[in-house]
Amino acid sequence: xxxxxxxxxxxxxxxxxxxxxxxxxxxxxxxxxxxxxxxxxxxxxxxxxxxxxxxxxxxxxxxxxxxxxxxxxxxxxxxxxxxxxxxxxxxxxxxxxxxxxxxxxxxxxxxxxxxxxxxxxxxxxxxxxxxxxxxxxxxxxxxxxxxxxxxxxxxxxxxxxxxxxxxxxxxxxxxxxxxxxxxxxxxxxxxxxxxxxxxxxxxxxxxxxxxxxxxxxxxxxxxxxxxxxxxxxxxxxxxxxxxxxxxxxxxxxxxxxxxxxxxxxxxxxxxxxxxxxxxxxxxxxxxxxxxxxxxxxxxxxxxxxxxxxxxxxxxxxxxxxxxxxxxxxxxxxxxxxxxxxxxxxxxxxxxxxxxx
Amino acid sequence: xxxxxxxxxxxxxxxxxxxxxxxxxxxxxxxxxxxxxxxxxxxxxxxxxxxxxxxxxxxxxxxxxxxxxxxxxxxxxxxxxxxxxxxxxxxxxxxxxxxxxxxxxxxxxxxxxxxxxxxxxxxxxxxxxxxxxxxxxxxxxxxxxxxxxxxxxxxxxxxxxxxxxxxxxxxxxxxxxxxxxxxxxxxxxxxxxxxxxxxxxxxxxxxxxxxxxxxxxxxxxxxxxxxxxxxxxxxxxxxxxxxxxxxxxxxxxxxxxxxxxxxxxxxxxxxxxxxxxxxxxxxxxxxxxxxxxxxxxxxxxxxxxxxxxxxxxxxxxxxxxxxxx
Numbered sequence: 170x171x172x173x174x175x176x177x178x179x180x181x182x183x184x185x186x187x188x189x190x191x192x193x194x195x196x197x198x199x200x201x202x203x204x205x206x207x208x209x210x211x212x213x214x215x216x217x218x219x220x221x222x223x224x225x226x227x228x229x230x231x232x233x234x235x236x237x238x239x240x241x242x243x244x245x246x247x248x249x250x251x252x253x254x255x256x257x258x259x260x261x262x263x264x265x266x267x268x269x270x271x272x273x274x275x276x277x278x279x280x281x282x283x284x285x286x287x288x289x290x291x292x293x294x295x296x297x298x299x300x301x302x303x304x305x306x307x308x309x310x311x312x313x314x315x316x317x318x319x320x321x322x323x324x325x326x327x328x329x330x331x332x333x334x335x336x337x338x339x340x341x342x343x344x345x346x347x348x349x350x351x352x353x354x355x356x357x358x359x360x361x362x363x364x365x366x367x368x369x370x371x372x373x374x375x376x377x378x379x380x381x382x383x384x385x386x387x388x389x390x391x392x393x394x395x396x397x398x399x400x401x402x403x404x405x406x407x408x409x410x411x412x413x414x415x416x417x418x419x420x421x422x423x424x425x426x427x428x429x430x431x432x433x434x435x436x437x438x439x440x441x442x443x444x445x446x447x448x449x450x451x452x453x454x455x456x457x458x459x460x461x462x463x464x465x466x467x468x469x470x471x472x473x474x475x476x477x478x479x480x481x482x483x484x485x486x487x488x489x490x491x492x493x494x495x496x497x498x499x500x501x502x503x504x505x506x507x508x509x510x511x512x513x514x515x516x517x518x519x520x521x522x523x524x525x
Numbered sequence: 526x527x528x529x530x531x532x533x534x535x536x537x538x539x540x541x542x543x544x545x546x547x548x549x550x551x552x553x554x555x556x557x558x559x560x561x562x563x564x565x566x567x568x569x570x571x572x573x574x575x576x577x578x579x580x581x582x583x584x585x586x587x588x589x590x591x592x593x594x595x596x597x598x599x600x601x602x603x604x605x606x607x608x609x610x611x612x613x614x615x616x617x618x619x620x621x622x623x624x625x626x627x628x629x630x631x632x633x634x635x636x637x638x639x640x641x642x643x644x645x646x647x648x649x650x651x652x653x654x655x656x657x658x659x660x661x662x663x664x665x666x667x668x669x670x671x672x673x674x675x676x677x678x679x680x681x682x683x684x685x686x687x688x689x690x691x692x693x694x695x696x697x698x699x700x701x702x703x704x705x706x707x708x709x710x711x712x713x714x715x716x717x718x719x720x721x722x723x724x725x726x727x728x729x730x731x732x733x734x735x736x737x738x739x740x741x742x743x744x745x746x747x748x749x750x751x752x753x754x755x756x757x758x759x760x761x762x763x764x765x766x767x768x769x770x771x772x773x774x775x776x777x778x779x780x781x782x783x784x785x786x787x788x789x790x791x792x793x794x795x796x797x798x799x800x801x802x803x804x805x806x807x808x809x810x811x812x813x814x815x816x817x818x819x820x821x822x823x824x825x826x827x828x829x830x831x832x833x834x835x836x837x838x839x840x841x842x843x844x845x846x847x848x849x850x
Contacts, residue, residue: 289631301597302629302630309617311590312590313593317594319591346586349582508632511635515766
């Protein structure tokens with residue numbers, strides 16, 4: 170191998186931020202976010218709820234009561250932790266797997282189910298809830314978040330936008346364009362990449378030759394960090410730092426969260442074709458719920474009974490909300506036609522005739 | 526009234542709207558400091574400041590995506606795509622993301638965006654600068670497509686487009702920017718989107734055209750006049766929504782029509798116009814409606830573009846075909 174030419178760009182290896190060890194012990198007290206006991210319990214509540222919702226959603230999918238569904242188990246710390254420190258006015262711009270973030274930022278759960286069932290009301294975000302609908306085109310949402318952040322900056326509002334993609338999404342042109350614009354305009358935006366190791370089936374090793382996704386911030390001239398995405402306290406700390414920077418006019422941050430999806434990419438995917446049992450076992454040791462649960466137990470803030478109680482609550486809530494989704498009036502083609510433009514033009518009015 | 530060419534009229538429309546509505550923003554590659562490669566935005570940054578009229582880094586998809594995000598936060602972006610061929614880089618953001626915002630959110634969000642882009646042949650420009658991609662755009666649900674043919678319409682239609690709450694493509698023919706001057710009123714006025722205009726009355730045949738081809742059709746009509754043929758010429762002005770009522774009214778009078786477009790022949794705007802004439806006026810036709818268009822090739826290099834583009838002679842030949850059917 171040729172040695173490095175002295176004038177070549179040098180980048181150091183990135184260090185991964187963790188606050189808790191997999192055993193739930195504090196390994197980095199300096200990076201511990203300031204949170205009250207009630208807040209710590211609320212974070213655990215949301216993670217346990219999200220896991221139980223995911224379990225239930227898998228069954229609802231099998232029963233045909235949900236449509237397209239992207240499982241989330243394993244990524245709860247990254248998902249719940251990354252929206253927890255945000256203000257209501259901050260904007261959350263998700264990809265297709267990021268339902269938990271928009272629900273915890275205010276989207277009613279039954280609408281998340283309607284979205285999955287292919288009903289337009291699923292995306293009809295209530296007034297005062299600052300989220301966009303999940304994005305299907307990989308990376309497209311990154312530019313929307315950048316534009317929203319540009320809007321915040323022009324209006325001199327101290328809000329931030331956060332957007333999500335995966336390790337696969339970091340290869341898209343829109344990802345690089347978004348980072349670059351955010352750097353050039355110094356925008357209050359957080360690019361949160363959940364690196365779960367696979368873009369459907371393609372492993373990270375085949376995705377890029379970069380040392381990390383966090384390194385890609387260097388080229389764009391924005392802040393970047395890599396964090397343990399299975400450690401909810403590390404996630405919260407990182408987002409707090411990034412959000413504060415954004416609010417202070419110090420620009421954008423790329424956060425790469427190392428995480429793992431326990432389940433398939435979607436209900437149509439088979440993980441045994443591309444992952445080993447050993448690898449799955451390795452990651453299950455790092456489980457975000459177990460780790461944070463142990464930490465809370467050591468502080469006397471959580472018990473196994475609490476977990477059982479929250480699971481029951483989640484189950485009941487999911488049942489209630491899926492029923493509400495099922496009882497929502499069905500879409501019509503005529504109704505669809507009327508949502509194409511503010512005022513339906515004549516040719517579309519005439520096309521209604523076939524559907525009345 | 527002032528005398529303006531089409532470029533000045535377009536600039537004046539943006540100035541009027543920037544002044545009227547603080548949510549209007551103008552941006553794109555080189556549009557800020559210098560005022561665009563054609564100077565269509567010249568002086569606007571100086572007048573309205575760098576926050577409202579600004580240069581972007583060179584990436585069309587991000588220009589489109591940023592416009593979508595700005596639309597979500599209540600701004601009304603007027604984004605310039607420097608040359609029409611560059612919209613290929615941004616098609617997802619423009620005809621997917623912007624166009625779907627209202628639908629995907631059930632009306633909670635919308636995209637009050639104008640994408641301005643120069644297009645059109647005959648100026649010996651570089652490859653992919655002069656194509657006519659409107660056919661691609663009108664196939665995409667959720668956007669409107671406007672092609673003005675003169676300074677007065679350009680200003681009035683652009684003001685309408687900026688005030689429209691849905692995404693609008695505003696396509697500016699390169700060969701019309703400096704072609705001639707028109708009386709253009711000062712201040713604000715609008716030309717309604719979705720209305721065609723009869724620019725020459727006649728009883729024997731209807732020639733339907735838009736953009737530069739309106740002028741080519743007018744030249745053909747003047748020649749036909751010498752042969753005793755009274756051609757009616759209609760400027761479509763808006764390609765989506767199409768003003769089929771004005772077209773049908775004319776066809777009912779003349780019973781014969783041709784459609785002229787610069788774009789390649791197959792599955793374009795002309796094909797759609799003919800389909801709608803068939804749906805609404807087939808019993809009034811004495812001859813098939815013919816198309817005068819570019820051949821189904823890649824838009825040619827400069828050396829043969831004048832032969833490639835529809836000419837008055839080709840229009841006259843096709844008019845004679847429908848007259849003698």
